[in-house]
Amino acid sequence: MTMREEPRRETLAEVQRLLARARPDQLRRLLADIQAVQQMTNRDEHASPQRRVS
Numbered sequence: 001m002t003m004r005e006e007p008r009r010e011t012l013a014e015v016q017r018l019l020a021r022a023r024p025d026q027l028r029r030l031l032a033d034i035q036a037v038q039q040m041t042n043r044d045e046h047a048s049p050q051r052r053v054s
Helices: 012-021 024-047
Strands: none
Touching: none
């Protein structure tokens, strides 16, 4: 899979159609990718905590 400079911009209806047509293995890979990004984001937040402005 190639990465693009700009992220794709689908409408909600388009995303719903794509998900409805997806095979179970595609959905599992999608969920695994989402979880991996969440873990990376959580690690980054814990590594460099930012102060909140009061």
